[in-house]
Amino acid sequence: MEERQWQAIEACDSGSDGEFYYGVRTTGVYCRPSCKSRTPKRENVRVFGTTDEAVNQGFRPCKRCRPEELAWRGAGEEVVALVKGLMQARFAEALSLELLAEEVKMSPHHVHRVFKRETGQTPGEFLLEVRMRAAKELLRTTEWSVTEVAGQVGFVNLSHFSTVFHEQTGQTPTQYRGGAGER
Numbered sequence: 639m640e641e642r643q644w645q646a647i648e649a650c651d652s653g654s655d656g657e658f659y660y661g662v663r664t665t666g667v668y669c670r671p672s673c674k675s676r677t678p679k680r681e682n683v684r685v686f687g688t689t690d691e692a693v694n695q696g697f698r699p700c701k702r703c704r705p706e707e708l709a710w711r712g713a714g715e716e717v718v719a720l721v722k723g724l725m726q727a728r729f730a731e732a733l734s735l736e737l738l739a740e741e742v743k744m745s746p747h748h749v750h751r752v753f754k755r756e757t758g759q760t761p762g763e764f765l766l767e768v769r770m771r772a773a774k775e776l777l778r779t780t781e782w783s784v785t786e787v788a789g790q791v792g793f794v795n796l797s798h799f800s801t802v803f804h805e806q807t808g809q810t811p812t813q814y815r816g817g818a819g820e821r
């Protein structure tokens with residue numbers, strides 16, 4: 639266990655919820671860091687990255703903080719807002735889930751799970767939406783070539799961009815641009 643994890647447990651720090659879980663050897667129960675139950679003795683604490691890990695080690699979820707439900711909506715919303723903000727600001731870059739996760743100081747797995755639970759979309763689906771919206775805007779409002787537009791919305795490969803664009807809109811970028819001009 640890292641010192642900051644122990645400090646989070648002692649402080650019932652809800653900001654650490656989802657980042658890790660801790661089990662108490664003497665009770666066989668595992669909790670979220672924010673659990674308000676009595677602070678356990680440090681030597682009895684085991685730290686887990688996921689609820690699965692805790693369960694595999696024979697721990698039961700705490701009835702009080704319900705770590706298995708991940709019902710900490712406040713924290714989840716915060717993560718989603720942060721990740722969405724990053725994607726909206728940096729969609730032109732080669733963003734990966736790993737990179738986003740690093741920015742919000744969580745595991746990629748955790749970011750993916752929370753995002754999906756809160757929004758019904760994966761981070762990748764959301765990012766694609768942002769990129770497609772930006773691409774449409776650029777096709778409508780600029781004279782840039784399709785290659786330039788693709789690059790501006792984070793695609794390194796033009797044919798990949800065209801394929802994805804077609805899948806999403808039913809039109810090629812050029813068709814879309816032509817149609818937009820007529821309206």
Ligand SMILES: [Zn+2]
Pocket residue numbers: 668669670673674675700701702703704
């Ligand atoms: Zn608990």
